[in-house]
Amino acid sequence: MSIRSFARHNGLSLAMFGAFLVFVVLQAIFGWHVRNEELLQAGQPADGFWHYLGTGHFGEALFENWESEFLQMGSYVLLTAYLVQRGSAESKPVDQKDRAEDYPQHATSGSPRWSRTHGAAQVIYRNSLSIVLLAFFLMSFLAHLLAGTSEYNEQQALQTGAAPVTPLDFLGTSEFWFQSMQNWQSEFLAVGVLVVLSVFLRQHGSPESKAVTATHGQTGE
Incomplete structure (x- = not known):
C-alpha cells in the first residue's frame, strides 16, 4: 500500500x-x-x-484528563447498547432488536476469528470495545492517583513542610475527587448535548449526523 x-x-x-x-x-x-x-x-x-516529564505535576494533569475521556467513551459505548434516544443520530432505532450479525451463527469466513468462537471467548469479544475502554479508564485512574499523590506531596512540602501522604491517603482527599469530578461532569455534559443536538441539527457528510433531509424524529444509524 x-x-x-x-x-x-x-x-x-x-x-x-x-x-x-x-x-x-x-x-x-x-x-x-x-x-x-x-x-x-x-x-x-x-x-x-526532561525531568519535568517525570514529575507529578505533568503526570497528574495528563492522566486526570485521560481518565475522564476513557470513562466517557467506555460508558457511552456500553450505554448505547441498551439505551436509546428517539430522533438522535447517536442512538440505534427505538424498536431495534439485537443485530443478527452480533451472533456467531451468522459469522462468515471473513468475520474476525474471535467472533466465530463460543462460550466465554465469545462473550468477551462481543463486549471487547467497552471492556478495553473501561480498562484504559482504570489504568488512567491509577496513574492519576499515583502522579497526583506525588504532586500533592511536593506542594505540601513547598508550602507547609507537611509529611508526605500515601496514594491511599490521597484517594481520600477532596483534592483528588475535585480533580476527577471537574473532568467527569464536563465529559458527560458534552456527550449529552451531542445526543440531543443531533436530533435537530445536521452536519453534511458526517456519520455522526443524520442525513440533512432526515426528519427530526428519525433515529440515525
Whole structure:
C-alpha cells in the first residue's frame, strides 16, 4: 500500500493522533514553565524539561484528563447498547432488536476469528470495545492517583513542610475527587448535548449526523 493510499484510508485516526501529539507537547511545554515559576517562587531551582516529564505535576494533569475521556467513551459505548434516544443520530432505532450479525451463527469466513468462537471467548469479544475502554479508564485512574499523590506531596512540602501522604491517603482527599469530578461532569455534559443536538441539527457528510433531509424524529444509524 502506498503512503498516499495509507493516509487516505487512515486519515481520521492520523488526524486525531497527530492533534494529540501536538497538544500533549504543548501541554508539556507550558506546564514546564508553570511548574518552574512555582519552584522559583518557593526558592527552589528550576527543572529541566526532561525531568519535568517525570514529575507529578505533568503526570497528574495528563492522566486526570485521560481518565475522564476513557470513562466517557467506555460508558457511552456500553450505554448505547441498551439505551436509546428517539430522533438522535447517536442512538440505534427505538424498536431495534439485537443485530443478527452480533451472533456467531451468522459469522462468515471473513468475520474476525474471535467472533466465530463460543462460550466465554465469545462473550468477551462481543463486549471487547467497552471492556478495553473501561480498562484504559482504570489504568488512567491509577496513574492519576499515583502522579497526583506525588504532586500533592511536593506542594505540601513547598508550602507547609507537611509529611508526605500515601496514594491511599490521597484517594481520600477532596483534592483528588475535585480533580476527577471537574473532568467527569464536563465529559458527560458534552456527550449529552451531542445526543440531543443531533436530533435537530445536521452536519453534511458526517456519520455522526443524520442525513440533512432526515426528519427530526428519525433515529440515525
